[in-house]
Amino acid sequence: MDLHHKLAVGSSGSSRDELDGVERLLLAELAEIAGPVERIALVDCGSVLLADELARLFPTAQLVAYDDSYVDASLYDAEVAEREWVDRYMRVAALDSVRFPTELFTGVSVLVLRLPKSLDYLDEFAAAAASGLEPDALVLGAERTKYMTPTQNEVLKRYFGSVTASLGRFKSRALRATEPLGSESLPGAATSAVSSFPRSKHLPELGLTVVAHGGVFAGTKLDIGSRLLVDNLEHLLEQAPHARDFVDAGCGSGVLSARIAQLRESAQVTGVDVSAAAVLSTRETAQANGFADRITAVQDDALRGLPTASADVIVCNPPFHAGTSLDTDVAQRMFREAGRVLRPGGQLWTVYNSPLPYRNAMTRSVGRTVVVGSNRKFTVTVSIKPS
Template identity: 40%
Template structure:
């Protein structure tokens, strides 16, 4: 029986008008792969970067079993689990980390195309190395987020890449003929880059925000952090990305213990490796989590945040509001949230309501840095 997409929810991710748990690209991927799904044996199918479970559960509803799934975001993994229970398909899917076990022996991979070419390159390489030699990759997305360069990235790992007709502003790429070495060869993943001006090396997996670079908002924030909360025994790098802020704080303050947390598995893996290469892993604890769920109430005095403002492909302030609220919960009385944000987003009233008294620390033509203090 076909999946009823109306049953799917985004929870615990941001929900609201215009934020759907599935879209036309999911349906096109499932339609284009339907004959392959019908012929797949138990355990042959792998689904990667399925936002909220539409691909995995659509394939399960079509009869596939033993479906292995990897979603980068912990919120997506939890949404899949909830949707699987809601649709009665929980026994057909299981979530795994990105790696050899996920892909070993796979003959069909359904992939929601990432917007990052680096992410696509890393995923394609893993599929080519670990899946069955006759694996077929059916990858799709919204045309506005696709580029011809995606064909080239897949073509570096597969002999043949076919392009579907467009439907409802979506398109699918189908790749066959995997080879284990990239053509032409390129550096592997993760990759690292030294930033002498900051005194740190940044390590990143494909698709992590800013990659091995340091974005200008984070740089502006770091310029302000030298004297921030100097007596704090610990700090939290919330939405840590590649772990730039965590590593910089730990390097700058030899006695400081830092918790770095991000909902992205790729970001958490990158932050761990960034801490390792900068020799601060003994004082930096990295977790993959939804905001600060693993930290108790009123337990920290210093939280640092460069908040994302996209929910999947949609511009939405709900993620920032969620992070502000959880920072407020974790801050002890008198603790502070230091935050950098694009000035046009006007986050200050939101910070005032969620955390407390908020002062502007610095502002340039694009970014604002604020410090919000939890009432004592």
């Protein structure tokens, strides 16, 4: 699916004809700002429509965008390229070891974000923002009221001296955070706005240390699906004795990548994930376990950037949610791309929620698919590409 097709069918960063309720509330709040605004940062804001309005409302301000998702960033940039205000636009991205780079906060008067579902994501972001923003900067986050919790206020209060909530409008609510506690130039500020992320945890049953940034699926834990796949890895490796080039599709924290590297000394593993946080986590998990020379991680959309016929085995614990909604499209695209990336005779090892209709999709995209393990909730399958 190319970018234009994805825009047509919709996504978190998809093209729309009008602002949604969250964006309308953010604009109503921002319209009350008095004084010059030189630089506005937008974090995970999705639709470019909000930036359109901000470019009009603040005609001299530079707009800086950051998205954790590779897909959302690509869609956003493609739309911005057609805007007349493109010369005032800058994209920043996570670096090799820094999730939220300083360029996202330097000189920013207003930072706008769509509040994340994950409190860990919010925690890591808030710590970085509080350390990098100017003392008089405003952080304005909003979301649909039904997805918000009082804990979001508590997280922000760890890093900002003042956190207040707006009245509910358009079925949405906003949080305003000011007085960043990590700003050295703020009189009387605490200097404790230090993130606890990435976090690490040793899993003694595997002999591995898992490292995870905020918002990565399952964090430093081994989720039920991944555990079932891990339990079957030794058997699966026996079925592919000559496999050397592995791909971990949707690598998350990198625990599957690390386990493969641990069990097979000749393995070279490429972790792929749409999320910058996941890619950083996989790299750091590899480093923590001494596998940095055998595990690489890249940010991509469903394996599209990998060469055709380049992998012996692809291992996959596919996502089945997009935000708060059930969404199996990413998994379906992973299966299609897996069929392309696998060499003849290559194997796709997948764990998935048993009720989902994935087996037929994997058979169509890759080849004959058989069940090799299951429990009450999840199923592990092997799909074999014809030689």
